[in-house]
Amino acid sequence: MPFTAAKPAILPPQFTFTQPVLPAVLPTDVAALTALLHQQHAAHLASVDSLAQQVRDYVNQVIEQMVLARHRQFGSSSEQLSGQGRLFDEAEALAESSTEEQDIAPIVPETVAGADKKVVARGKRSSLPAALPRFDVVHDVPAAERTCPCGTPMVEIGQDISEQLDIVPMQVRVLRHIRKRYGCLGSIHAPVTAALPPQPLPKSNASADFLAMLLIIKFIDGLPLARFEYVLARHGATVPRQTLARWVIAAARMLQPLHNLMRDALFDGAFLHIDETVVQVLKEDGKTPTSTSYMWVQTGGPPGKPVTIYDYDPSRSSAVPVRLLQGYKGYMMTDGYTAYNALAKEDGIEHLICWAHARRRFVEAVRVQPKGKRGRADEAVALIGKLYGIERDHKDGTDAQRLLARQQHSVPALATLHAWMEKNLPMVTPKSALGTALAYMQKYWHGLSRYTERGDLPIDNNRAENAIRPFVVGRKSWLFADTAAGAHASAVVYSMVQTAKANGLEPYAWLRRVMRDLPKATTVEDVEALLPWNVDLTQDVLDAGAMLSESAAGVA
Numbered sequence: 001m002p003f004t005a006a007k008p009a010i011l012p013p014q015f016t017f018t019q020p021v022l023p024a025v026l027p028t029d030v031a032a033l034t035a036l037l038h039q040q041h042a043a044h045l046a047s048v049d050s051l052a053q054q055v056r057d058y059v060n061q062v063i064e065q066m067v068l069a070r071h072r073q074f075g076s077s078s079e080q081l082s083g084q085g086r087l088f089d090e091a092e093a094l095a096e097s098s099t100e101e102q103d104i105a106p107i108v109p110e111t112v113a114g115a116d117k118k119v120v121a122r123g124k125r126s127s128l129p130a131a132l133p134r135f136d137v138v139h140d141v142p143a144a145e146r147t148c149p150c151g152t153p154m155v156e157i158g159q160d161i162s163e164q165l166d167i168v169p170m171q172v173r174v175l176r177h178i179r180k181r182y183g184c185l186g187s188i189h190a191p192v193t194a195a196l197p198p199q200p201l202p203k204s205n206a207s208a209d210f211l212a213m214l215l216i217i218k219f220i221d222g223l224p225l226a227r228f229e230y231v232l233a234r235h236g237a238t239v240p241r242q243t244l245a246r247w248v249i250a251a252a253r254m255l256q257p258l259h260n261l262m263r264d265a266l267f268d269g270a271f272l273h274i275d276e277t278v279v280q281v282l283k284e285d286g287k288t289p290t291s292t293s294y295m296w297v298q299t300g301g302p303p304g305k306p307v308t309i310y311d312y313d314p315s316r317s318s319a320v321p322v323r324l325l326q327g328y329k330g331y332m333m334t335d336g337y338t339a340y341n342a343l344a345k346e347d348g349i350e351h352l353i354c355w356a357h358a359r360r361r362f363v364e365a366v367r368v369q370p371k372g373k374r375g376r377a378d379e380a381v382a383l384i385g386k387l388y389g390i391e392r393d394h395k396d397g398t399d400a401q402r403l404l405a406r407q408q409h410s411v412p413a414l415a416t417l418h419a420w421m422e423k424n425l426p427m428v429t430p431k432s433a434l435g436t437a438l439a440y441m442q443k444y445w446h447g448l449s450r451y452t453e454r455g456d457l458p459i460d461n462n463r464a465e466n467a468i469r470p471f472v473v474g475r476k477s478w479l480f481a482d483t484a485a486g487a488h489a490s491a492v493v494y495s496m497v498q499t500a501k502a503n504g505l506e507p508y509a510w511l512r513r514v515m516r517d518l519p520k521a522t523t524v525e526d527v528e529a530l531l532p533w534n535v536d537l538t539q540d541v542l543d544a545g546a547m548l549s550e551s552a553a554g555v556a
Contacts, residue, residue, distance in 0.1 A: 128163050133164075172235040198519035201250050208515035211251050214244060216508045219493045222474040245486065252489035254518060258525050259309070259492050262499055265531070266307040271331035271352070271457055272300030273464035274321060274340070277472060280480035281487050284314050295491060296324060299467045299502075305533045306502040308467045310491040312484070321334055325349075331454075333461050336444050354461035355446030359384045361437035368433050376424055377434050380441075383417045387453035391459055403455030410452050418445065470498060503532035509540050 027033050129434040146154045183191035200208050217223045223231075225244045232239050266272060276296045282289040293314040301307035313320045318339040325332070329348035334340040335357045345350035362384070365377035387410055394405045421441055428435045443449065451457045471494055496514075497507040514530050521527045528534060 017447060022379055038342070116398070120509075134163075159315055170231070170235060172237045200254055200515050200519050201247060203356040204247060204250070206247050208519075209512050210510040211247060212508055212515045214247060215251060215493050215511060217246065218478070219474060219490070219497050220470075221508055222477040224478040245482070248493070249485050249489040251515070252492040255492050255496055255514070257521075258514070258518070258530065259495050261524075261528060262307050262495060263309055265301050265305050266298060266309055267325075267328045267330075268302045268305070269300040269307075269330065270302075270454075271333060271465075272298055272325075273333045273458065273461050274298045274325070275335065275461060275464035275468055276316060276337075277468050279312070279475065279487060281314070281482075281484055282480055283483045285484070287314060293487065294320070295471055295487075296320060297464055297467050297471070298324065299463050305531075306499070308495060308502055309391060309499040310471065310494040310498075312487040312491045314484070322346065331450075331457055333458050333464070335461055336440060350450070351447050352457060353444040353449050353453075355384065355387065355448055356449060356460035356462055356465075358437070358441050358444070362434070365437050375434075376428070377437070380417075380437070383413070383420060386413045386418075387459065399455035401455070406452040406455065414449050414452070418449075420469065421445075467498060470494070499533045505532050505535065505537060509537045510535060513537065513540055 010531060023036075027036060030264060148154055159203070176230050177196055179194040179196060181191050181193045192448070200211055201204075206214070218225060225241045225248070229239060229241045252414075274296065276294045277294045278292045280290070281293045284293060285295070294316045296311045296313060296345070298309045298311075299307065311324055318341065321340055321343045322359060325343060331350045331352055332340070332343065333352040335354050340351070342350060359381065362377045362380040366375075366381060369375045369377060390405060390409045390413065394402045397405070421438055423441060425438050428438060430436070430439065451459050458505070471490075479491060496511065500507045500510045510532060511537060517530060518527070522532070
């Protein structure tokens, strides 16, 4: 009877089983035949053991995935992974708990040196902001009560002042542009009419200030246009949401020159961050309404000119970042998404990989460990924590000081971490949470360690992830864009308001100035003067405060 090694009848595709194969001609010698059968039996047992190990690894992998899924849904964590299922496409939910301290060269508005924050005593109410306009409501003692019991008239000797935070409800009004007309008494020559100043949307009845508020309501406050339509209706103004949408798209088209100049400033920086997140567009050519499109964000810019640029594209292919950053030369910080590899091959591009992404993979491996036990994943998190500790200790130093600290401390710490990685890689199941974390770190080690080349380079991509968050918050309210034109408009306006915020400007005040002055711009220099780092809004704030006081006086 021929010998046939038994094997499972049906195997899932993820499992492999090597069945021993007998030679076509069996030896006639009993000893040789016995040795062959022993050999076949040993090979069969080895295959069974291999299959059993595959099953164990697969079961462990499924259990790890279940634990992580349950933790994302119900667990509490310093790295908020729950409730943000579509925040980022890779593992970018760490940005929810990240701070600017984790970016080695944060671009923030300049502050007065030596200005200390006032510490409010516990149980004490903090004072209201001094920048808010004040309107005085005087309460006087009745004349009949200003006579002393001794019969002497009282005199004013002081006053007690208390402050309340007040708000003036939104006021919708109509601006009437009255253009004087003058004509010849003899009707010989044509009359002369006063010119109307250039308007942001000449064929609409929306003022510059209204358009600024419309953009702020949607792109800063995250209020869908349908809800803003109801807000206007409550104040007696009927403006259909379709009209509001057209105004948003037209306003974004007007702001496009500023968007272009901001991209030029972005390219002037020594490094930039880039990331992407999903957006749904209902009417995109060649795609179904339920398909996924993408919003790409890039942040950077030279010192004192922080820039945040958004771009819409229906694709997530490698051609998109290549197109967006065409002509850029410098360092580029990304996550491990493979679409950035094509851009990294361009001349003049130096590719950095985000340490936060590598770290959070080990954090996930920690979560699937048995409770109360410390494993290899904890060791990795601690070693990476040393790198971040060095950055925190020198975050306020100069680029030269930070570079020296990196060469003296970060480079040896990286060497220790690399040796630990090489030692543990062969000892871990490749498809486990720890195995995938180690494989990720090994694959991108060169890009992960390059931040030590200079003192101004970032250690992670948190700055881009933080820039995506305002878009994600708004997306939770308006859910989708109706057309590609609307998605492009959203990208332009988000670029405007987030760059204004990065430069320390109040977005509405800056956008109102832009909407008023941009229609009058006739040269590139006129447009450049409206960039956030070139605008002084001091007088605008004073004027707004005076108007608010007048409105409050009317209400009082």
